[in-house]
Amino acid sequence: MMVRLRFRLNHEDVEIHVRDPASTLLDVLRDDLGLTGTKSGCAIGYCGACTVIVDGEAVPACLRMVGLLEGREVRTIEDLGGPEGLDPVQAAFVKCAGLQCGFCTPGHVMALRALLDEEPEPDDERIRRTVDGNYCRCTGYVKILDAAREAVALQKAVAVRNSRAGAATSPEGRRR
Amino acid sequence: MTADLNRGKEPMTAGFRGKAPTPVDVTREVPTPTRELPVTGLPSGRVLPPPIGSAVERIDAAEKVSGEAVYAGDVRLPRMLHGAVLRSPHASARVVRIDTSRAERLPGVHAVITGADTARIRWGAFRPDLYPLAIGRVRYVGDEVAAVAATDAETARRAAELISVEYEVLPAVLGLDEALAEGAPLVHDDAPGNVAHEFAFDRGGADEWFARSDVIVEGVWQSARQWHGSIETIGCTAEWSRDRVTLWVNTQTPFLARQRYATALGLPTRSVRVIQTEVGGGFGGKSGDDNTSVICAILARRAGRPVQLLNTREEEFLASRPRTPMRCRVRLGFTSDGLVTAKDLDLIADNGAYTGKSQAVLGAATVRHDALFAYRAVRARSRLVYTNLVPTGAFRGFGNPSADWAVGQAWDLAAARLGIEMPDLLLLNAVEEGGVSLHNHRIGSCELKQCIRKAATAIGWYEKRSNPTPHRGFAMGVSVHVSGRRSFGDYDGSSAIVRLTEDGRAVVITGEGEIGTGARTTLAQIAAAELGLAVADVTVTRPDTDLTTHALGALASRVTYVAGNAVKRAAAQACERLLAAASRQLGRPASELRVEDGLVHAPPALGEDVPVRLPVGVVVRAELYRPNGEPVVGLGSFDNPSEFPDGVRYGNESGAYNFAAEAAEVEVDPATGAVTVLELAAVVDCGTVLNPPLAEGQVEGAIAQGIGMALTERFDWAGGAPTRPNFVDYKLPTSQIMPRLHVEFADSYEPTGPFGAKGVGEIALDPVASIVASAVADAVGVRVHELPITAEKIFWGIRSATDRRDGDRR
Numbered sequence A: 001m002m003v004r005l006r007f008r009l010n011h012e013d014v015e016i017h018v019r020d021p022a023s024t025l026l027d028v029l030r031d032d033l034g035l036t037g038t039k040s041g042c043a044i045g046y047c048g049a050c051t052v053i054v055d056g057e058a059v060p061a062c063l064r065m066v067g068l069l070e071g072r073e074v075r076t077i078e079d080l081g082g083p084e085g086l087d088p089v090q091a092a093f094v095k096c097a098g099l100q101c102g103f104c105t106p107g108h109v110m111a112l113r114a115l116l117d118e119e120p121e122p123d124d125e126r127i128r129r130t131v132d133g134n135y136c137r138c139t140g141y142v143k144i145l146d147a148a149r150e151a152v153a154l155q156k157a158v159a160v161r162n163s164r165a166g167a168a169t170s171p172e173g174r175r176r
Numbered sequence B: 001m002t003a004d005l006n007r008g009k010e011p012m013t014a015g016f017r018g019k020a021p022t023p024v025d026v027t028r029e030v031p032t033p034t035r036e037l038p039v040t041g042l043p044s045g046r047v048l049p050p051p052i053g054s055a056v057e058r059i060d061a062a063e064k065v066s067g068e069a070v071y072a073g074d075v076r077l078p079r080m081l082h083g084a085v086l087r088s089p090h091a092s093a094r095v096v097r098i099d100t101s102r103a104e105r106l107p108g109v110h111a112v113i114t115g116a117d118t119a120r121i122r123w124g125a126f127r128p129d130l131y132p133l134a135i136g137r138v139r140y141v142g143d144e145v146a147a148v149a150a151t152d153a154e155t156a157r158r159a160a161e162l163i164s165v166e167y168e169v170l171p172a173v174l175g176l177d178e179a180l181a182e183g184a185p186l187v188h189d190d191a192p193g194n195v196a197h198e199f200a201f202d203r204g205g206a207d208e209w210f211a212r213s214d215v216i217v218e219g220v221w222q223s224a225r226q227w228h229g230s231i232e233t234i235g236c237t238a239e240w241s242r243d244r245v246t247l248w249v250n251t252q253t254p255f256l257a258r259q260r261y262a263t264a265l266g267l268p269t270r271s272v273r274v275i276q277t278e279v280g281g282g283f284g285g286k287s288g289d290d291n292t293s294v295i296c297a298i299l300a301r302r303a304g305r306p307v308q309l310l311n312t313r314e315e316e317f318l319a320s321r322p323r324t325p326m327r328c329r330v331r332l333g334f335t336s337d338g339l340v341t342a343k344d345l346d347l348i349a350d351n352g353a354y355t356g357k358s359q360a361v362l363g364a365a366t367v368r369h370d371a372l373f374a375y376r377a378v379r380a381r382s383r384l385v386y387t388n389l390v391p392t393g394a395f396r397g398f399g400n401p402s403a404d405w406a407v408g409q410a411w412d413l414a415a416a417r418l419g420i421e422m423p424d425l426l427l428l429n430a431v432e433e434g435g436v437s438l439h440n441h442r443i444g445s446c447e448l449k450q451c452i453r454k455a456a457t458a459i460g461w462y463e464k465r466s467n468p469t470p471h472r473g474f475a476m477g478v479s480v481h482v483s484g485r486r487s488f489g490d491y492d493g494s495s496a497i498v499r500l501t502e503d504g505r506a507v508v509i510t511g512e513g514e515i516g517t518g519a520r521t522t523l524a525q526i527a528a529a530e531l532g533l534a535v536a537d538v539t540v541t542r543p544d545t546d547l548t549t550h551a552l553g554a555l556a557s558r559v560t561y562v563a564g565n566a567v568k569r570a571a572a573q574a575c576e577r578l579l580a581a582a583s584r585q586l587g588r589p590a591s592e593l594r595v596e597d598g599l600v601h602a603p604p605a606l607g608e609d610v611p612v613r614l615p616v617g618v619v620v621r622a623e624l625y626r627p628n629g630e631p632v633v634g635l636g637s638f639d640n641p642s643e644f645p646d647g648v649r650y651g652n653e654s655g656a657y658n659f660a661a662e663a664a665e666v667e668v669d670p671a672t673g674a675v676t677v678l679e680l681a682a683v684v685d686c687g688t689v690l691n692p693p694l695a696e697g698q699v700e701g702a703i704a705q706g707i708g709m710a711l712t713e714r715f716d717w718a719g720g721a722p723t724r725p726n727f728v729d730y731k732l733p734t735s736q737i738m739p740r741l742h743v744e745f746a747d748s749y750e751p752t753g754p755f756g757a758k759g760v761g762e763i764a765l766d767p768v769a770s771i772v773a774s775a776v777a778d779a780v781g782v783r784v785h786e787l788p789i790t791a792e793k794i795f796w797g798i799r800s801a802t803d804r805r806d807g808d809r810r
């Protein structure tokens, strides 16, 4: 017996049929929807590699039962950037060499994206707390923190540019 | 105090005093006076061609930040199945009977395999002792017994649980002492006394030099299994086409892996093709010593469909090859004025149930550290011992961090006994360019003394040590690493092909690969610099054993140095051929031509006043599109100028050595014993820094792993296995625990390196655990001898010291 579920994924309506509504969002994204940008590092909610944004909140996809997502809004790394260029958070990671193997990167990027959506100018303590929620085995976090701070600056620059141009305030807004 | 503090700044000409006997002219063996070091900010004043030394963005950054990069688990093939492995729950047992029928009946299952379905061949990098799936016996909790391929991973896992195995439990050896005890059960019948490998030497006459020593320090230190903890676990996707299998693997070493996997599968090497996927962290753990890919290949053959097999995080803790724990008894001798005389090492390493690379790890732990100092004599006895525990192997630093854990702390004890500040003691004994160790390490470029001085300055050693703060302590340590090592046969070379394209780019064809360090980016920089192209116009291939050059891959900090040289030579030849073609096309001597910014430049032709500029792509196309036209391709190769060490580890293992000095300040909470590493300064001599942010990233990441090894990474064990093998128990360092880091590079230039560069990937990890322990001892007087350094151990150490003091008073 398949269970039908409908939710918003990266600004599109999706309808999926799963055998087990207790399947994790992580498995459904990766195996059923082919969105492999979200990574699995531990599958127990510890490492943050699978971080996605659900209704504006950064959450580990490995702990979210897909059956509870009916009607909700999910954003994954695939939603960021696009033909117009990278999201400011992504651009900051590139600029600051905030990645090595890159396996933790989508998770870090999504966690910071959620933070900046909620608070465009977070203080350093909040930045630190956000980065502290995700493991990285490669970088020692120095350049991830650099990237996080740079992301705030880049985002501000984008906001200023957009308000001058009188355009929508974010790439997200534009796409909606 | 002041006199001591200034010692390091005086010329080091002190000879042996006191008990030094007269017949030996010891003054000739003493390090020569420190020479003035370059402080130019450039590698010894050299001018480097762009983009060498600049912060070039990683060529793979965009695909990684966007989630597009394809890691092992992201490979998708039509009709692909998913695998799962059944593992032994016993540390030692005989496999009496396996019944797979229930698993086979589960809907969705396409293949179930056991040892009977394998070629029954034992394999391994140095000592072949591992079957792809158990044959008759299991030797540790986690040993692979059977495997399943099914339509999805969940079904495969459920099917694996349906396989019933009857075991006859056998006595196990769960520690070094048990393994070495008289009459201990044998892990492998062909390893009497459970010794997998051993060697011993006495170079220079240790007893004689200890007899001449004024101060002797001694101690025993125990290191622990440390897991790589790459956020991506080990994984493989296999697909057969007739008698040939293609494996998409997140391996660091595709060519070495192919060779070993072919052996394990009972196939000729030509029947296996390995393609490297994106690698989500390696650190030695993905260098082809485990069974995952082998099992995946057998499943795919059985199922007649592609199969993907990924370790779960729990399995990664059982199936990968963590750092080899070692018990090290160290004795060091010194003259009263601080010159080191002799070192005696008794080393017992825990191999676990299978050998992998631990044999080579043991070798490195035994000898490499000795390249740091002018020891007069070194004696060692080293044994690799089988236990019924998780097999161990290569982890960043190889044997160095375990050896440093012991030897570094022994040096710290010596500094205290001698009353000499650690930086001064190290400066007094540190190796210099031209030094030759007792094991024939021939030291080329060496700025170890510069590293020590800069690290001392960075941490504020002398000021802070003269105004001590309660419960805070300092320590310093040094380390040496190779830039490539001759280990797999008498070859540590690399070759590369540089193809210039008709659209004006360069494609660097090399099989070395990328595991996250940025190797492909630095190789692109090297090619770009040599060719006069922009880095954006250089592509570096991913390894494919069918398509790229043969390469040993990412191990032993070798890629920058060994592959960098090969790429540089290939690019130079391509450039030469390009200019020869341009010379023919323009009718100008090649000596008048040069390439810059993607253009071939020539001075104005006779009677003209505009210089000639021809896009590289135009020259390449014209060279191709003519009768009997040819592509513009360069080939380059480089073999590390090193020696294959003999059975007792004598031989110059690398053509270039990298050095580091690190200093730490820690604070201990006397009420709980909790340690905070406040600051850590690391100064590294890696020759020319090709790309500063990437090199810094290597140092910062290595230090983080060192902090984890020192403080947070541990398991509770029961019955020979970690009780909860996941990140909840095994704590990787998070950003919060990281100290303030001060990372710096020595002004240095390695003449045999590409643009003066040496390796940098591993060295910064080596001294961290040791200096954290020594700094704790400095802070609260408690010396920890067994990793990790926990609050508990320190708390009880402080308590028993207080009790002793109170007892004395009573």
Ligand code: FES
Pocket (backbone or CB within 6 Å): A039, A040, A041, A042, A043, A044, A045, A046, A047, A048, A049, A050, A051, A060, A061, A062, A063
């Ligand atoms: S995979 Fe979800 S937190 Fe680790």
Ligand code: FES
Pocket (backbone or CB within 6 Å): A098, A099, A100, A101, A102, A103, A104, A105, A135, A136, A137, A138, A139, B231, B280, B281, B516
């Ligand atoms: S970049 Fe490798 S885990 Fe973070």
